Amino acid sequence: MQIVSKLRERRYQAILGAIIMAVIILAVKPEVLLEGIQRSSLYAVIALPMALILGIVGIINLAHGDFMMLGSYMAYWFAVKSGLDPLLAMIPAMLAFFLIGILTFYALIKPVLGSQELNQLLLTFGLGLVLEEAANLSFTSAPLKLSVPYVSASLTIGDLTFGTFEFVYVLAAMLVFYIISLFLKKTRIGRAARAVGQNPKGAKLVGIDVNKTYLIIFSLSIAIIGTIGVLFAMRHSVFPVMGAPYTMKSFCLIAMAGIGNITGILWYSALLGVSESIITAIPGAAGWADLVFFALIVGAILIRSYQQRVK
Amino acid sequence: MLSIKNLDAFYGKLHVLWDVSLELGNECVGIFGPNGAGKTTLINCIVGLVKPQGGTVEFDNKTLLNQETFQIIRSGIAVVPQERELFPLMTAAENLEAGSAYIPAAHAKRKERLEFIFSIFPVLKLKSSLPAAVLSGGEQRMLTIARALMAYPKLLILDEPSTGLQPSLTTDLFLRLKQIRQSEGISILIAEQNVRQCLKAIDRGYVIENGKIVLQATAANLADNDYIRKSYLGL
Ligand SMILES: Nc1ncnc2c1ncn2[C@@H]1O[C@H](COP(=O)(O)OP(=O)(O)O)[C@@H](O)[C@H]1O
Ligand SMILES: [Mg+2]
Numbered sequence: 001m002q003i004v005s006k007l008r009e010r011r012y013q014a015i016l017g018a019i020i021m022a023v024i025i026l027a028v029k030p031e032v033l034l035e036g037i038q039r040s041s042l043y044a045v046i047a048l049p050m051a052l053i054l055g056i057v058g059i060i061n062l063a064h065g066d067f068m069m070l071g072s073y074m075a076y077w078f079a080v081k082s083g084l085d086p087l088l089a090m091i092p093a094m095l096a097f098f099l100i101g102i103l104t105f106y107a108l109i110k111p112v113l114g115s116q117e118l119n120q121l122l123l124t125f126g127l128g129l130v131l132e133e134a135a136n137l138s139f140t141s142a143p144l145k146l147s148v149p150y151v152s153a154s155l156t157i158g159d160l161t162f163g164t165f166e167f168v169y170v171l172a173a174m175l176v177f178y179i180i181s182l183f184l185k186k187t188r189i190g191r192a193a194r195a196v197g198q199n200p201k202g203a204k205l206v207g208i209d210v211n212k213t214y215l216i217i218f219s220l221s222i223a224i225i226g227t228i229g230v231l232f233a234m235r236h237s238v239f240p241v242m243g244a245p246y247t248m249k250s251f252c253l254i255a256m257a258g259i260g261n262i263t264g265i266l267w268y269s270a271l272l273g274v275s276e277s278i279i280t281a282i283p284g285a286a287g288w289a290d291l292v293f294f295a296l297i298v299g300a301i302l303i304r305s306y307q308q309r310v311k
Numbered sequence: 312m313l314s315i316k317n318l319d320a321f322y323g324k325l326h327v328l329w330d331v332s333l334e335l336g337n338e339c340v341g342i343f344g345p346n347g348a349g350k351t352t353l354i355n356c357i358v359g360l361v362k363p364q365g366g367t368v369e370f371d372n373k374t375l376l377n378q379e380t381f382q383i384i385r386s387g388i389a390v391v392p393q394e395r396e397l398f399p400l401m402t403a404a405e406n407l408e409a410g411s412a413y414i415p416a417a418h419a420k421r422k423e424r425l426e427f428i429f430s431i432f433p434v435l436k437l438k439s440s441l442p443a444a445v446l447s448g449g450e451q452r453m454l455t456i457a458r459a460l461m462a463y464p465k466l467l468i469l470d471e472p473s474t475g476l477q478p479s480l481t482t483d484l485f486l487r488l489k490q491i492r493q494s495e496g497i498s499i500l501i502a503e504q505n506v507r508q509c510l511k512a513i514d515r516g517y518v519i520e521n522g523k524i525v526l527q528a529t530a531a532n533l534a535d536n537d538y539i540r541k542s543y544l545g546l
Binding site: 201205 | 414
């Protein structure tokens with residue numbers, strides 16, 4: 001009886017639907033599900049730091065993917081200059097991007113904090129273009145590829161073959177999600193950040209240094225996305241505009257989940273990633289995979305407007 | 312303890328406070344005036360949310376004008392803002408926690424304080440695990456007052472605290488404020504339109520109209536003043 005009553009709640013219906021779908025795909029084409037999960041994790045781990053900046057600092061950072069691109073070039077640069085394994089290069093990259101975050105905050109973000117949203121959008125959009133052009137001038141637009149032998153490792157179980165390295169994205173997504181959640185719930189600065197995200201004026205009035213909180217959250221998020229860029233470069237080609245589609249997708253995932261909803265990003269990333277994998281696996285339909293993304297956004301917006309009208 | 316001298320404040324070209332001076336020692340002081348008189352602006356000047364063009368604001372003989380809001384709050388001033396300014400998605404308990412978390416001295420004594428607060432506002436204990444956004448207007452008002460008390464302020468500033476409270480609660484609130492003031496020896500500044508009820512709690516009061524202080528007197532003198540009786544008490 002309890003199960004029946006729980007099933008009336010939409011949340012449980014969605015989870016049940018997801019499980020049924022997963023079982024069907026797993027039965028028919030298991031590698032599609034695995035690939036979908038890996039892809040979803042990549043989307044999620046890229047979107048999470050952008051969501052943090054939007055939810056707390058209140059800025060839509062349209063240069064988000066371009067910071068990832070910088071991280072990828074940094075991985076390449078480390079590998080060529082010092083032969084440093086990209087997995088190890090993540091550590092200095094994280095520090096470097098934390099500093100880049102601080103500089104960017106003071107130079108560009110802080111001056112526009114109280115300004116109109118359009119100004120903020122134009123600023124971060126422009127910053128993205130500058131970063132892309134800078135990469136273009138320094139490295140040309142030719143795609144670079146790191147050669148790290150172990151990334152193409154794969155595992156065969158029965159007649160199922162899948163890449164194993166991509167599971168680092170799953171690991172990274174889980175780690176970043178877990179750390180961000182813990183940080184926001186348990187630490188003093190994290191709690192202050194949640195307060196600032198919900199009501200900056202209220203936060204000032206309980207004694208929170210709001211500007212310092214913005215600085216920390218922004219720099220931390222840039223540190224995360226730069227580090228993800230290093231990881232990304234291990235499996236993907238690196239070129240100046242590689243980040244732009246990820247900015248788009250991240251922004252739309254955040255919009256679908258709702259600002260401030262970190263858990264929702266995981267669900268919507270899963271929906272997007274697995275759907276794309278399914279389409280890609282249908283013979284002759286691979287080219288349509290990019291459309292999934294637009295279909296999902298339009299669908300999500302329609303559903304939300306419908307719900308609002310019903311209310 | 313709080314000393315405001317010759318304050319002038321503007322919003323753009325709009326001159327909102329004109330040469331406002333106000334002194335507050337260890338006492339409870341009221342600021343009365345109609346909507347738009349400048350009460351909230353005056354409070355915002357004290358806590359650094361509005362930067363005045365001229366004049367001085369001192370607290371414990373230190374100027375507040377070059378300090379940021381969070382520093383002013385940490386120096387011992389707590390505010391119950393007119394628009395409440397709660398954290399809507401946090402539970403009532405988390406909102407209370409936030410009231411003391413960023414003020415080290417208050418943070419150490421938060422447990423006792425919480426008990427005290429639940430004893431004056433039992434409804435907050437009942438609803439402590441609900442998000443602030445789902446509380447009723449009156450409950451949110453109580454939560455805002457309670458959050459300010461969590462800071463163990465030396466000076467408590469309340470901006471129209473009776474708005475949205477039912478009349479019996481309003482009477483109760485002013486009584487409580489008087490008790491808290493006596494038991495803890497804190498100073499209180501209340502901006503109100505509900506002059507009748509507020510007069511019972513205060514020692515002295517100022518009347519502000521169109522951004523100028525037009526009258527200041529003890530509570531007893533205000534209650535007897537013909538102008539106050541006609542314009543604010545409807546007698
Ligand atoms: N943020 C603002 N921008 C411009 N004008 C404002 C602002 N806040 C208040 N005012 C104006 O300043 C005057 C005083 O307002 P306020 O201090 O809120 O009065 P009160 O709190 O006594 O009702 C009013 O004329 C109001 O319209
Ligand atoms: Mg007001």
